[in-house]
Amino acid sequence: MGKLNARKVAALAKDEPRKTADGNGLYFVVPASGEPFWILRFSINGSRPEMTLGSYPELSLADARDAAFQQRKLIKQGINPLAERQRRQWSGIETVEQLFDDWYKNDLQVRLQHANIPKRIYTKEIHPVMGKIRIDQVTALDVREVIKRVVDSGRKSIANDTLMYMKQLFRHANKLDLTQFNPAAAFRINDAGGVEKSRERVLTEDEIATVFRVFRENNVSFTRENYLACCLYLVLGVRNSELCQAPWDEFDLDNGIWELPKERTKNGIPLTIPLPRQALEWLQELKIRALDSDYVFPSRRRSKNPYMGSDTITTAIKYLFGRDKERPTKNKMEGVDYFVVHDLRRTFRTLASAEGIDGQVAERCLNHKLKGVEGIYNRHDFLEERREAHQKVADRICHLL
Template identity: 25%
Template sequence: MALTDIAIRNAKAGDKAIKLADGGGMFLLVTPAGGKLWRLKYRVDGREKLLSIGTYPEISLSEARKRRDQARELLAQGQDPSREKRRAKVRAKAEAENTFKALAGEFCTKRKKDGQKAWAPATAKRCEYLLSLLDGSIGKLPVGDIEPADILAAIRKIEGKGNLESARRTLQLASMVFRYAVATARLASDPTRDLRGALTAPTVTHYGAITDASRVGELLRAIDGYEGMGSAKIALQLAPHVFVRPGELRHAIWEEFDLEAAVWTIPAEKTKMRKPHHVPLSKQAVGILREALPLSGPTGYVFPSVRTRARPMSENTLNAGLRRLGYTSEEMTAHGFRAMASTLLNESGKWSPDAIERALAHGDADKVRAAYHRGAHWKERVEMAQWWSDHLDALRKGADVLPFKGRSVHG
C-alpha cells in the first residue's frame, strides 16, 4: 500500500528500525532515533543494492517518488543509480573547485614552466595582473557556469575605464584559460569564441624613436649630460650601442657578460623569442660596462634598483630619464633605441638585412631559415657592432651627416 504524508508524519520510532514500503522498491526507514530516511532497493546483475534518496521532510514524498522514477529509468538503460550518484558527486566537487580563478592560476603556472615557450618574468607578471582584474566578476564561478555575457560584462568594466588595450589583452588571456580548461577535459568549449569584435579596437601606437641622424647626435649628447641616478645614466649610454629590448637591459646580470671576449649572452628565459641571444660588444660598449663594474659588480644586476641591489631598476627608469632630458614619449622611448639602430643600419647599406635582424633578435617564421640564422652572420655582426658604435661617436661629436655610399662586401 502506498504511503501518505499523514502516515509518514504519524510514524513513530521503535526499538528497531521500521520499514514503510511505498512501492517500486522504495521505502521509508524509521530509525530508533526517530530519523526518517528514503531508500530504494533494486537489483543489478542479480545483486541486491540500496540507494539512499534523502531524508524526510527535506525530501518530500512526491520528490522521493520522482527520484525513485529517475533511478529506475537509469536501471532500464543498464546503469547503476548508486554509481551514477557517486559520479555526480565527483563532478559537482570538481566543478566547485574548477573556478575561473583557480584555472587561471593553474594556466599561468604552466605557461611560466612551458619549456622554450615559457613566459618571461615580466610577461608572466603582466598576464597574472590582467587576469586578476576578472577575480571580482567571474573569478569565483566554476568555468562550466560562465556564459559569454558574464565575460563580456567583466571585460566591459575594464574597457569602460578607457583601458582599451588592457581589455583586449584580458579577453585574449581569458580565452587561453578557457581553452586550457577544454584541453584538460574540464570544459566543453570556449565561451569567448563568439565575443570577437565586441570590444572597441585600441589605436595602434608605435614606440617613440629618433631615427634622424642629426637628432641622434643631440640625444647622445643630452644623455652624456644627464644628472640623474648613476646607473640610469650608464644604462642610457649603453642602450643605443646594444639596442636590446629594455627588459633585457634592465635584467642584465654581470654573470652574462664576458668583457674579455666582448660578448653578452642573454639566456633564453629572458628573451622574447625564448632563444639565447648573443650580443657582440663594441669597444665603446665594453668601456661603458667597465665604468659600471665598480658601481654594481662583479655579480648581480648591472643596473640595480635604487632601493635594493636584489632587484633590477624599475621599468619606468629609462623612460623617466628621457622625459627629464626633455623628450616626450612620442619623440623617444627606451624601446626606441631599437628602431633607431634598425633604421640607420639599414639605411647605411653596409650590412645584410639578415645580420641586422639577427642583431635585433627578431623571430623568423621559416624554421629552416631560423635554424640557419643561429650560427650565421656572427662575424658580420661583430664588425657591424663596432661600426655602429663608431658611427654613434661621430654623430655625438656633431660630425657632418653625409649620405651613405654604396654597400660593403657584407651585403
C-alpha cells in the first residue's frame, strides 16, 4: 500500500515545492512553478532514470499508481519505458487520438467494408474519455470508465462493441511497437454488456395489425415516412441502414427493381431486389415527400448526413412503447411485446415460410450466403422466384398495414 492518499496529495499540491515518495519508485513532485506531476524512478541496465507519468490533477493518485504498475511490468521484461516513449515521439503517434487515426487510415479503411462503424464508436464512446491521453498513460481504469459510461446509458450491445474495438486499437499499438501493454486486454465481455442473447422476436399477423394501427393513431410522433419505411421493411426484408440510407439512383421504379450495391450491404454482396406492387406505390409516395432530395428518406434536420439516421425509427418505436427516457410517456402498444426495426426483417422471413417459399429463395431475399457446398456451386440468383416471394408476402399482409 502506498504512503499517500488522495487528501494528502491534494494538500501537497498546494504546499511548498518538494518531491514526496508514494513507494515502489512513484513520486509526487511539486515544482517551484507549474503544475504538480508524477514521476517513476526505476532501475534498468545499471542506471536509475526518471520518467514523467503525467500532471496532477489530470492524473489522479489511483491513475498514477496504475500507470506506474504498467511501466514496472515492462521494466521486468527488460523493456525501457523511456525508450518506448521516445519511439512513439519519433513515430508521431503519442496520443490515443493519433493512434486511432493511424489505425483507421492504415488498417480499418483497408480491411473493412464498413470502417465507419468502429470510427463512430471511437468518436462517440472512446475519444471523450481517453482521446487526448498519451498511449503509455492509458490505464485499465480509463478502459473501465469508457465501458461504464456506455453500460450506464443502457446500451449493453454497444458496450460489448466498444470493448472489442478498444482491445483491437491497443493491439494496433502493440503491432507498431508503440507499447507492450494493452490496457483493455484483461477485460471480458461480462465486464461490458454481457453475453448477448440472440434475438428471435417475430411479429404475428395480429401484432402487425395492432402495431400499424398504433402507428397511424400517433402520426405526429410516428411520421408517415416512418410508417412507409416499416411497410417496406416487412415486404422487402432489407436491413435498416440499407433502406434509410438508400439514394433514389439505386431504384428503377419503371421496371420495379432496386439495385443494392455491394458497398452498402453487410456481406459485400450486391443484390437486385424485385419490388412488389405495393412497395412501388409506397415508393412513389416517398418520391413526392422527398421533394428534390437524392435520398428516399432525407434527413429531417441539419445533419452531417443527407439521409435519415439509422436510429430514427428505432427511437420512434421506443417512444410508443414508453421506453424513451428523454420523452417519457405511457406504453401505447396495447400488450404488444417490444420489438426493434431488425425484427421486421426476421418477420419477413417467417411470413415467407408461411407462404411456402423455398428456403433457398427466402435466404437469397435476405441476401444471406448459402452455406457449405451449396453456397459454392449454387450461384443462381433466383430473381423471378424472389419476385414471387416478395409479392406473396406483400399480398398476405397489405390489408394489415
